[in-house]
Amino acid sequence: MRILGSTLIFVLGLFVFLNLANSGWSKAKVDNSLYGELLNKYVKDGMVDYQGFKTDEARLDQYLELLENIEVNSLSRDEQFAFYVNAYNAWTIKLILSAYPEIKSIKDLGNIFSSPWEKEIVRINGRVLTLDDIEHKILRAQFKDPRVHFAVNCASKSCPPLIAEPYEGSTLNRQLDNATQAFINDPKSNYLKDNKLYVSRIFKWFSEDFNDNILGFFLKYGEGDFRKELEAKKDKLKIVYLSYDWSLNGT
Numbered sequence: 001m002r003i004l005g006s007t008l009i010f011v012l013g014l015f016v017f018l019n020l021a022n023s024g025w026s027k028a029k030v031d032n033s034l035y036g037e038l039l040n041k042y043v044k045d046g047m048v049d050y051q052g053f054k055t056d057e058a059r060l061d062q063y064l065e066l067l068e069n070i071e072v073n074s075l076s077r078d079e080q081f082a083f084y085v086n087a088y089n090a091w092t093i094k095l096i097l098s099a100y101p102e103i104k105s106i107k108d109l110g111n112i113f114s115s116p117w118e119k120e121i122v123r124i125n126g127r128v129l130t131l132d133d134i135e136h137k138i139l140r141a142q143f144k145d146p147r148v149h150f151a152v153n154c155a156s157k158s159c160p161p162l163i164a165e166p167y168e169g170s171t172l173n174r175q176l177d178n179a180t181q182a183f184i185n186d187p188k189s190n191y192l193k194d195n196k197l198y199v200s201r202i203f204k205w206f207s208e209d210f211n212d213n214i215l216g217f218f219l220k221y222g223e224g225d226f227r228k229e230l231e232a233k234k235d236k237l238k239i240v241y242l243s244y245d246w247s248l249n250g251t
Contacts, residue, residue: 032166081172086166089153146210151167153249158242160200200244203241
């Protein structure tokens with residue numbers, strides 16, 4: 001009877017553990033404090049002080065080494081999302097620093113055979129990945145959250161700005177919403193004129209991520225008078241895609 005009771009307790013315990021694991025529960029966290037200090041020091045209003053990062057590159061390398069040794073599968077789903085966004089953005093900065101200050105655009109780091117996003121530079125869990133791997137094979141493919149496009153930063157002026165803090169699992173939804181709303185409502189990036197809605201080319205490149213319903217996405221995240229005008233004109237608006245400025249988002 002005692003053996004049967006012990007077996008029952010074990011089975012119940014295993015059931016609870018598996019359910020918690022499947023629900024994404026985990027106490028494991030990434031210490032992003034060092035990265036946070038660097039962002040706070042060298043990022044202002046979305047503009048990046050790459051020269052400052054260059055002088056502090058050893059500390060950036062320290063953070064990248066920390067990420068390299070994280071057991072990602074031990075993290076909750078939100079922590080994993082935040083982890084990969086931070087890894088993408090931090091490694092993008094590292095990529096820029098590899099040629100800074102001689103470059104004017106991240107595209108200067110590519111060639112006719114491959115883009116800079118196809119360089120195998122990202123070290124995670126014993127694997128070497130590309131920035132494209134992180135964005136398209138992990139973040140977009142696994143998490144299927146269109147807000148990711150306003151969190152990852154391509155080091156360019158037309159890209160949604162890099163925020164001056166790391167993404168954290170505990171505040172992920174708030175941070176993603178804030179980044180999305182800030183970009184959607186920025187008249188330098190998207191605006192209405194007459195019966196045309198001029199939008200970032202991001203919405204053309206990744207239209208499937210927005211369910212091919214760009215106006216619906218704008219109505220969800222638009223604010224104030226901008227949203228009211230969108231609502232009033234929604235039945236006659238034409239979407240126009242803006243050109244993309246790939247020049248470096250540096251100070």
